Amino acid sequence: MSENETYSTEGPKCPFCGNEFTPDEAHYFDEMRYTSETCDSCGKDFDVDVYTQTSWTCTKPSPQQHRDEPPLSRSNELERVMMDGASVCNTPERKAYDMKLKTGDRIKFAAEKQPYRVRVADDRFAVCTKPFNLRKTVLYTIVDLEQGVRGADDRIFSEGYETDEEIAQALKRLQAGEIEVSRRNRVDLDIERVY
Numbered sequence: 381m382s383e384n385e386t387y388s389t390e391g392p393k394c395p396f397c398g399n400e401f402t403p404d405e406a407h408y409f410d411e412m413r414y415t416s417e418t419c420d421s422c423g424k425d426f427d428v429d430v431y432t433q434t435s436w437t438c439t440k441p442s443p444q445q446h447r448d449e450p451p452l453s454r455s456n457e458l459e460r461v462m463m464d465g466a467s468v469c470n471t472p473e474r475k476a477y478d479m480k481l482k483t484g485d486r487i488k489f490a491a492e493k494q495p496y497r498v499r500v501a502d503d504r505f506a507v508c509t510k511p512f513n514l515r516k517t518v519l520y521t522i523v524d525l526e527q528g529v530r531g532a533d534d535r536i537f538s539e540g541y542e543t544d545e546e547i548a549q550a551l552k553r554l555q556a557g558e559i560e561v562s563r564r565n566r567v568d569l570d571i572e573r574v575y
């Protein structure tokens with residue numbers, strides 16, 4: 381590698397000053413249209429080549445899953461990807477998180493490498509998304525501060541979680557009790573930092 385070039389699997393890294401960007405928006409994963417960047421640290425422009433590698437891992441479902449669970453829907457599948465690396469704990473006495481989240485916050489969970497963005501929040505709930513480059517969409521997770529858990533909603537066929545309108549609707553439905561964090565796949569809240 382020449383001194384004019386940087387390589388990283390974590391995010392674009394400025395070849396002038398070494399500042400590394402957190403790829404927390406979908407456009408960072410776009411191979412066709414993300415071709416240049418301006419460093420927010422040193423202000424210089426540089427060219428970017430994005431290479432996206434895609435792979436699929438398929439496994440036979442366990443017999444128990446086969447019997448008890450509905451067939452994999454798109455949202456279920458996303459939920460599974462989202463939960464990858466997280467451990468499901470069922471601690472009986474969960475402590476409510478005494479903190480506030482607001483729209484625009486970045487939120488890093490211990491079980492996942494890439495931070496989410498808080499799209500909308502009230503005192504109890506926060507709907508958070510992060511880019512899912514394999515499908516040019518987003519992964520979402522709903523934080524429930526009162527119950528100290530997070531996860532996808534409890535619907536087999538979820539409404540969308542991409543546009544601001546969809547996100548606003550999701551919060552309304554959470555507040556009305558029409559949907560809640562999935563009981564089957566929720567994980568204990570593992571907020572590492574909010575920034």
Ligand SMILES: [Zn+2]
Nearest residue numbers: 394397419422
């Ligand atoms: Zn720079």
